[in-house]
Amino acid sequence: MFSSSVSERTILVPILAVVATQLLFIHSVASVNDTNAYLYHKCLEKDGKYKSKSLYEKNLNSLISNTSVKDYLYGVYGYRPDTVYMVIQCRGDAYGSRCDTCLSTAYSELRKRCPMNKGAIVWFDQCLLRISPTTFINEMDLKNKFYMYNMKKVRDPASFNAKTKALLTKLTKEATRKGSERSPAQEYYEPGDMKLDGKMKLYGMVQCTRLIWNTDCKKCLDTIIGELPNCCDGKEGGRVVSGSCNFRYEIYPFLDTQR
Incomplete structure (x- = not known):
């Protein structure tokens, strides 16, 4: 059947639901x-x-x-x-x-x-x-979650944090927008960028699994975006990844936009 x-x-930071201690280790991309x-x-x-x-x-x-x-x-x-x-x-x-x-x-x-x-x-x-061994369709999973962030810090954390949140919030709105013009592969997924000072750009991406409802996708993304201060305060790049949704931002392109 x-x-x-x-x-x-x-840096990768697993967030464990029961264990209070956090595990840290270096990860290379x-x-x-x-x-x-x-x-x-x-x-x-x-x-x-x-x-x-x-x-x-x-x-x-x-x-x-x-x-x-x-x-x-x-x-x-x-x-x-x-x-x-x-x-x-x-x-x-x-x-x-x-x-x-x-x-x-x-x-x-x-x-x-x-x-x-x-x-x-x-x-x-x-x-x-x-x-x-059991169904998990339509179940929003925020328990299984981890953080990753770039060790480099920006010069103006407060301004950078605000712009990062603004970009990710905008992408969330687009990712959860209903419309027949969106292809199945792009459902609950949205990449984008924002101009920073000078020639610099901020690149971002949000995505949910297609197991959950549109409203739960927005709730999931809003929740993890709210964890930006804990995850990636003033960091040049970072992400929060859960079982139902994730976001990532960097100051360099990290997606294949040619496909």
């Missing part, structure tokens, strides 16, 4: 447009484990092997109690073969980092992959 509906150093760097993962221990060669594992492998995705897919395979639910959501500029390749990469990484976990999430630069 199946259905589908510039190199910079950055190789290039602007072509990188598909691993970002973070979360093994959802509450969903339990499956055994090797079990029906759950067979259903999971069947779901992945029979899936070809261009930009987004929500899939279901098998019957209770061994049903597997999956979502793959690619970044708005990483569609087609690039998205399909990201699925293969993400699944391989998920199996390595969360072996035998029935539920898990992995984030890459170009896609998010989540598997679960």
Whole structure:
């Protein structure tokens, strides 16, 4: 049963729902447009484990092997109690073969980092992959979340922070705008830029998974944009990434605008 509906150093800060301590480590981004760097993962221990060669594992492998995705897919395979639910959501500029390749990469990484976990999430630069033994459609996920930011600081943090929030808020409005002129690949996704002092520009992007409603997408983005002071105060670049939505901003282009 199946259905589908510039190199910079950055800091990654996982936000754990239960554990109070925060983990910090250095993450390197190789290039602007072509990188598909691993970002973070979360093994959802509450969903339990499956055994090797079990029906759950067979259903999971069947779901992945029979899936070809261009930009987004929500899939279901098998019957209770061994049903597997999956979502793959690619970044708005990483569609087609690039998205399909990201699925293969993400699944391989998920199996390595969360072996035998029935539920898990992995984030890459170009896609998010989540598997679960229970449905999570129409559920806004802000619990599974992390921050990334550039270690370099701007000269005027207050002004820069205000402009960053203004840009991301504007992009949120566009991303959640309903209209037949928006293609499926661009739904809940919006890139944009803003002029800064001199020749500098601020580049931004917001995106939600297409699992949630339009109103929840706006709520999700408004919530994480509100965390800018905690995430990226005065930093040249940063992002907040959750299971349902994410934003990123930089002072250099980081999206493939030629696609």
